Each structure stands twice: as structure tokens, then as C-alpha cells.
Amino acid sequence: MASAHEQFRNLAWKCGLAATHQRQVIYEAVIATPGHHSVETVYAEVRRRTPSISLATVYNNLRLFVEHGLLREVSPHSSMLLVEGNLAPHHHLICTRCKAVQDLEVADFVNVKKLARQAPRGFDLSQPLVEVFGLCRRCSAKS
Amino acid sequence: MASAHEQFRNLAWKCGLAATHQRQVIYEAVIATPGHHSVETVYAEVRRRTPSISLATVYNNLRLFVEHGLLREVSPHSSMLLVEGNLAPHHHLICTRCKAVQDLEVADFVNVKKLARQAPRGFDLSQPLVEVFGLCRRCSAKS
DNA sequence: TTCCTGAATTATAATGATTCTCATCTAACA
DNA sequence: TGTTAGATGAGAATCATTATAATTCAGGAA
Ligand SMILES: [Mn+2]
Ligand SMILES: [Mn+2]
Ligand SMILES: [Zn+2]
Ligand SMILES: [Zn+2]
Numbered sequence: 001m002a003s004a005h006e007q008f009r010n011l012a013w014k015c016g017l018a019a020t021h022q023r024q025v026i027y028e029a030v031i032a033t034p035g036h037h038s039v040e041t042v043y044a045e046v047r048r049r050t051p052s053i054s055l056a057t058v059y060n061n062l063r064l065f066v067e068h069g070l071l072r073e074v075s076p077h078s079s080m081l082l083v084e085g086n087l088a089p090h091h092h093l094i095c096t097r098c099k100a101v102q103d104l105e106v107a108d109f110v111n112v113k114k115l116a117r118q119a120p121r122g123f124d125l126s127q128p129l130v131e132v133f134g135l136c137r138r139c140s141a142k143s
Numbered sequence: 144m145a146s147a148h149e150q151f152r153n154l155a156w157k158c159g160l161a162a163t164h165q166r167q168v169i170y171e172a173v174i175a176t177p178g179h180h181s182v183e184t185v186y187a188e189v190r191r192r193t194p195s196i197s198l199a200t201v202y203n204n205l206r207l208f209v210e211h212g213l214l215r216e217v218s219p220h221s222s223m224l225l226v227e228g229n230l231a232p233h234h235h236l237i238c239t240r241c242k243a244v245q246d247l248e249v250a251d252f253v254n255v256k257k258l259a260r261q262a263p264r265g266f267d268l269s270q271p272l273v274e275v276f277g278l279c280r281r282c283s284a285k286s
Numbered sequence: 287t288t289c290c291t292g293a294a295t296t297a298t299a300a301t302g303a304t305t306c307t308c309a310t311c312t313a314a315c316a
Numbered sequence: 317t318g319t320t321a322g323a324t325g326a327g328a329a330t331c332a333t334t335a336t337a338a339t340t341c342a343g344g345a346a
Contacts, residue, residue, distance in 0.1 A: 023323090
């Protein structure tokens with residue numbers, strides 16, 4: 001099997017990205033540990049190996065890796081506060097590119113019983129609200 | 144039926160909130176139009192009736208209304224970038240209070256066929272990713 | 287109605303995550 | 317090895333949101 005170093009060089013080559021030392025270290029910092037990583041934790045980890053790295057480089061490359069499908073962004077929402085007056089339980093459809101939000105009035109695509117069974121013990125799902133991510137018509141037409 | 148003014152005074156009284164003119168106008172700006180409202184649009188609308196209102200008051204009261212259940216926050220997730228290396232399709236369980244994210248490996252609580260039928264035409268759901276909101280064990284124990 | 291008091295509002299400063307700028311550096315290729 | 321487009325680092329800038337603190341007001345008592 002190839003070394004982690006070689007694996008990353010391969011991936012970078014496939015994406016047309018220069019395989020810099022910084023990218024190598026950032027990528028490995030995320031891949032090394034399962035779970036969800038904040039920029040803060042990645043930056044802290046990466047600085048142990050490359051103390052001179054810039055925070056901007058971490059941001060730039062995490063975004064780049066997400067764009068190229070090497071990493072996944074956990075919650076690809078708009079980061080700004082949105083509010084609504086419709087209190088009737090309903091779900092949302094969110095475009096991962098333009099962050100547009102549409103209502104999904106009908107909810108029968110969710111099997112609440114199965115969901116409750118799969119959730120960890122103690123997690124309160126008495127009013128489970130669901131968001132589904134995809135690409136809106138306009139964005140999927142572009143790509 | 145009571146006037147919109149009286150309706151709001153009733154709701155505010157039930158929550159123990161002072162029924163100020165600003166709160167009245169903010170609440171009505173959201174309620175008047177169906178759909179999802181950003182702070183920017185609420186602020187613009189509200190200033191037409193009350194030009195002296197402060198942006199901080201809009202933020203404060205939108206948060207307050209959400210806390211008291213008069214309004215709903217559309218995507219109650221952490222606003223900071225989170226990234227993961229696990230590219231295998233899987234879903235997430237998010238705590239609306241502390242914003243913790245957990246994986247939901249099994250996905251059979253989603254009926255993809257029904258979902259596709261209910262989504263608007265042209266919406267790309269070829270890899271639908273789902274987030275379910277609830278209260279994690281720790282947070283639901285507190286409340 | 288008038289007065290009182292704690293809460294609400296306002297203007298503005300502060301915060302904090304993220305992005306931008308640009309001078310310097312380097313990976314990739316010939 | 318030399319060239320160069322693209323990457324990096326340091327710090328400034330941005331922008332949404334929150335904190336501060338002085339002023340005003342809602343709501344209850346007299
Ligand atoms: Mn909605
Ligand atoms: Mn995950
Ligand atoms: Zn879109
Ligand atoms: Zn929680």
C-alpha cells in the first residue's frame with residue numbers, strides 16, 4: 001500500500017491541485033481522526049507539525065478540499081439567521097450551493113419509528129425536524 | 144376576531160414579555176409574509192414603520208421570539224465551518240441547543256421515493272443528505 | 287392621571303469567524 | 317536549473333452578531 005504521503009499526492013494530482021506540504025498536513029489532520037472537525041481543531045493539530053502555517057491557509061484548503069470532494073462539509077447551510085412565522089411542523093429542502101430554503105409540507109418520507117430506533121439513547125426526537133440537502137433547479141442546471 | 148395588535152399583546156402577555164411597539168412591529172413583519180425571513184429583510188420592513196428602530200433590537204427580539212416559540216428558527220445549527228473525512232453517505236443528528244453533531248449511519252428512516260415525489264421539479268436529490276434536529280441527551284436532561 | 291421602577295431600546299463599540307491583500311515563496315514542468 | 321503560475325504567511329479588512337451603557341418606556345401602584 002502507498003504511504004499516506006503518496007495517497008495524498010495522488011488525490012491532489014487527480015484534482016489538479018499542487019501537492020504542497022501545507023495541504024498534505026491539513027488533509028491528514030482531518031483524515032487521521034474520525035468525526036467532525038472545526039477549523040480551530042484542525043489549525044491546532046496542523047500547527048504541531050508546521051507551526052508557521054497560516055490560519056488563512058487552513059481555511060482556503062479546507063474549502064478547496066470540500067469543493068473537490070476530498071472532504072465533506074457537515075452542515076452546508078447559510079450561516080445567517082433565518083426566521084419564520086409558520087409554526088406548523090414542516091421540513092426544509094436546502095440547496096447546498098446557493099443555500100436557498102424551500103418548505104417540504106408533507107412529511108411522510110420520514111419514518112419516525114425507525115428514526116427513533118436509530119438515534120442514540122436519550123436523544124429527544126419528540127418533534128423531529130428534518131432538513132434535506134440537494135441542488136435546487138437553478139443550481140443543478142448550471143453544473 | 145381580535146386585531147393583529149391585540150393578538151400580539153395576548154401572545155406577549157402569555158410569555159411574560161412587555162408588549163412594546165418595536166416588538167409588535169417586528170413580530171408583524173415576520174408574520175405578515177409566509178416564507179423565510181433574514182434579519183436584513185425584517186429590519187428593512189420594520190424601518191418603514193418605525194425608522195428609528197435599532198438593528199440590535201431586531202436581533203434581540205427575533206431571538207427572544209424564537210426562544211418563546213412565537214417564531215421558528217429555520218436552521219438551528221452552529222454557524223462555524225465543520226468538516227469531516229468520512230465520505231460514505233450518512234446523515235446527521237443535531238442538537239438544537241448545544242449544536243452537537245452525531246452521525247446517523249443507518250439511513251432507512253428516509254423513504255427516498257416519497258421524498259423525490261414531494262420535492263419540487265428539478266431539485267437534484269441524487270445523493271440526498273439529511274439532518275435531523277432534536278435535543279441531545281445532556282440538553283434534554285437539563286430542561 | 288401621575289409616578290416609579292425594572293425592563294427595553296438606542297447608538298455605538300466590540301467581538302469573532304472568515305476573507306482579502308499583497309509581498310514572498312515554491313511546486314511543477316520544461 | 318530556471319521559469320512561472322499558483323500557493324503561502326502575516327496581518328488588515330469585512331461583516332454578522334453581541335455587548336455596553338446611557339436613555340426611554342411599559343405597566344403597575346397610588
Ligand atoms: Mn419553513
Ligand atoms: Mn458525519
Ligand atoms: Zn441553488
Ligand atoms: Zn445538546
